[in-house]
Amino acid sequence: MEHRQLGRSGLRVSRLALGTMTWGLHTDADEAADQLVTFHDAGGTLIDTADVYQDGHSEQILGDLLTTTLDRDHVVLATKAVARRTDGPFGGGASRAALLTALHGSLRRLRTDHIDLWQLHAWDTDVPLDETLATLDHAVTTGKVRYTGISNYTGWQLATAATHQHAHPARTPITAHQTEYSLLERRPEHEALPAAHHHGIGTLAWAPLGRGVLTGKYRHGTPANSRGADPQLAGYLDHHRTERAARIVEAVTTAAEGLGTSPLAVALAWVRDRPGITAPVLGARTTHQLKAALTAEDITLPPAINAALDDVSAPQNQH
Template identity: 35%
Template structure:
């Protein structure tokens, strides 16, 4: 298998169709040696794009990723990270103020062991900071050579539109080129508003959770406890997030995807990832893993072609459990104080 690459939106940056991410794994639920083995498996599979964030395991995820990529030619990989969510107890240890953006970027570069990141993303929208302040800070980082491209994650269409308009009014040289939303067969809330805007304005989608926290792999069975070794049965925060998408009716429908995958010669995980890669505007599908074999299996979804009949059968099987409510954009990971933890 040869990993294919796609342009990130209308930018010139090329990303591997599969991106390896380390939320809830590196520095948290996966030992360092296993994390390094997963990164090596990703590289062996042709994955060149790696996504992390300053808040993942409170910085440890960036450190582990940086160490795992040590010795790899820097120009041969794309490193993506994020800023916004709380990284400390202080009032300025969060958000998109100029202070936090600058300090967080410099800390991320130190942890990652690199002079620059290829894509710097606003992890969530910050309604406490003037948007022009954030955009100017981001533009300055690009001018300084510490950031190559800019993006956002889980922003609504209205928020993206505002950023594009303000950036144009200010005459900033750097504009947003990407959005990183949760997107999979079951969760399609970006389709009514975010996707049309992004297509019109040249933003590519970096789709995370194409497997819906592993639910779309079929390993969680209706009426049964999560299998040993799965994220839902583990420690840390993962079980709390997965519990949101577990339910007997949903799990029963998901099992109905099994013959569709078999007919296509794919595992259920590969079917789910390939489905995401078929959606308009998707530049890459972001996977996570706790074992190297998971990386290898999921990476094989790159370049898979799904016929219209397969896509129709998926929609018929999942039926009314598919969520397309645009009002739910960013809500899946919101908390009461307005800061997302995902």
């Protein structure tokens, strides 16, 4: 697997990332171990989790695996804080106290002394930004964090945070930005992606398969063993089950047939090679799904197919 610089930092990561949101929910520890080994054997290094995934169980599974199954030094370990974990005074949010509490919890569950990429999971309107960002600086200077990032920020929020950190050489630059981005979700192209590019921030794209819709599995109904059939996740998926999405899925399927590959691989390769994208984040429930996604590494979309997919998926307000 190819590797890329994360923004203008010196950190190199695999151009596909392994997401762990389902670990501890639909993916048990044994299946997670198989995924981790499969991803590593394919050349992958970037593993993304968060302190709120299954109330910390995702981090705990990953931490155990990095002591029993795979050497900690073989991965770029990324996690997140800010989202509400508990009802206590420090159980969520972007205050200094809450963030440091979250960081110590993540370090404990991940069984490590440092996080390679620590990300703010969301913007917190109740906390002064300079307090939040100063906490990132503190985490880096104390050695508990190597690089910092943000997630789900709008374009103006991203630019504001990046500008604040660039204003003084002692501050830690924002290295990474996570956003939902796929053929079904191209709104980040308006502001967030240009802002990230301007400030030298690498973008990690979550839900690059349109929350599973772009795989084509929902073209003719809802498979019984899919996320769409799970009451906990159906709403997450239904966000992208629209007439527009159906047209895009048909175009992706046609492209896949012409290339002799899967719709999944086509949709993933499209995101992977978009300007400003460092890596899509793969959220596979099973090792079988992960292996199918990794086949995207075998293809590069021809210019004509890229152009056709760009056209059919262009946001309506661009027409």
